Amino acid sequence: MLKYFQDDAPILYFLLNEGGVVLSINKYCRKLLGANIVGDNFEELLVDFQQSFTLEKYIHKSDTHHLLHLNIPNSLPRSYLFTFRRVNDAILVFGKSDAEELELLRSELLRANQELNNLTRSLQKKNAQLAHLNSVKNQFLGMATHDLRKPISVILTYTEFLLDETSEQLNSEHTGFLNKIENSALFMKRLVNDFLDVSAIEAGHFNLNITQVNPAEILEKSLVSARIPASKKRVDLDVKIQTGLSQIPVDADKIEQVMSNLIGNAIEHAPLGTTVCVALQETENKILFSVEDRGDGMSREAIKKIFSPFSRSSSTKTGSEKSTGLGLTISRKIIDAHQGKIVAESEEGRGTCFIVYLNKK
Template sequence: MEAPDSNIAIAAAGWHFLCERAEILVLRVSREGAILHANRHAVELTGIPLEGEPLEHIFLGFADGPVGRRLLDRTGETHLANIRTANGLPETLYFTALPAGDEMVLFGQTDAQEQVRLRKEVLALNHEMGNLSRELTQKNAELAWLNAQKTQFLGMATHDLRKPAGLILSYAEMLEEEASGTLREDHLHLLDTIRASAERMKRVIEDFLDVAMIESGKLNLDMGVAAIEELVKSPLLLVSKSASRRGVVVTTDLAPAGQRLRVDGQKLEQVITNLLSNAVEQSPDGATVQVGSRRHGDGIRFFVTDAGKGFSEEVRGRLFTAFAGTGGQKRDGERSIGLGLAISRRIVEAHGGTMMAESPPGKGATVGFILPAQCLAPMRSDEQNGGVR
């Protein structure tokens, strides 16, 4: 048994340790609930001086009434309570209130076992996430490699198919022209089917070749200067036959008139042809399709509006993605492979532009693209004046 003086000294040393060094929250509190003294840890944890503050100020009050009062009323029991901390995150402590003469002393501590369990779980979760991230990175690399292999195969296969498809088409056209007088009606019909199929095959092969070329990073632009009217001339001619066959009228509304563009004319014509043939394809017989352009900020916007059924928001999100299943059914029952818009997107993006698509309910669809300011070439009048629009 220690002598009384020694016990007092031990108690004083213990109290000093609690006040200055221990990682336990210690508060001397009046029986009315005012904080009389807070140890160093309490002040650092809460980030406020605390002395003189009402005890309730440190707690996060939920619907259960005053937390501090309840703790003081349940002397000797241990209860969970949440406090506000300096770093903004709430912290849960286990509180015990003990009487000390006219005052109360409130101790708040964390559960060490709980912390250990938490740390172990966080570590395990971190490991799992790390492993998943490694697996994902590994699989991404494999997918990228497989995609490059696919592109290479696509390029080789379609390159080899292009010549025989071209020959079939040429000979079918030649036979139609030269032997039509000697062939029976049903044979002529078969010949026409061969020609139409070969034409479709050639278009598909060309799309595949374009995709293979673009995906292998070989899309080189041959830049030149052309007026917008020139850019739509050839696409209009190319769709005129299929449009007139179904009574679809194609109108133009190009502005600013005579605007010249610094672009790869042949590739942009391919984009416009694609948009126009889609629009004619989607429009009902006798409808009107409009192709137009407008200034758009510093750049220019091209658009083609059809009178078809339009598309849903969900389809819009995938419209310009290759093999995304947005090809749909063509008028003759053929299924479109849906590469045209994906190719168009790559060509437009190579010019620094973006594709756009709108489909207000019941009003057909408008699909087009926006080219940036650097694609605008000086007008002839500006060149003469030495200025650029």
């Protein structure tokens, strides 16, 4: 009888010791699982989805068939009906296929596959709808912000004219009104420009004009516009530029936008009378641009969100300056488009440092 099971029958046969270790298997079992399972624990051959298998429990139910799943090498698990019987100091385990159970499993798999296909089609349809809505949103945002540029420019132009030409004829209260109008218009101009940048990036119209440029020249342009707000807040700019920097392939205007944004951001968070450190240096493969302030700093949680759209850092702007919450998002997208990297390092109470890595080739 045992010889029949061991040699010819398409039935699984295992001989186990009391600890559940496989001592012997039949030919069909060896073909299915491999001869190297001898010496393994029987439990290790199973795919126990419910983590409920114990050999002792099944031995006590020797007249019952148990549906178990075998882990088949290089294939999907297969289900068999097993019986367990104790013979002297050994345990005999027999397994056979159950056609009815296999058909049930096949039906379940087909139904699950059909449901998955339906969900996939539904998801693709919703993704297409979202992509269309996002495109419409970007188009509307671009048109709206573009149309806002002209009236904002008119407000700024006439406000500057009134401040320059009539400052001696106006009292301090009226001059203050004009300054508030100018500051609000400048903020609105930055807001419009940021929205236009974001809509262009999301619409896939973010094209780079790559040329070979000396990064020191880009930084010098950025510092020109940064020195005025720094002077108003009595913030010193400590600039260190390594001599003999290599030229790098970048879009000069976009990188100037990043540098101006980071320097301006540092000035806004710097306490009055402190120093903002700006550095530009070269390594073997990279150009490193860094900006560091002595502001409140940020927590680790805030740092994780700092490049997200409309995020607000936990640190306070010392001059109560307004911002769109898009500057750092745009900066990161610009650096990503250059295959570079931008990181933020901060410690609460000790300030924040932004570092930009740009490739030399």
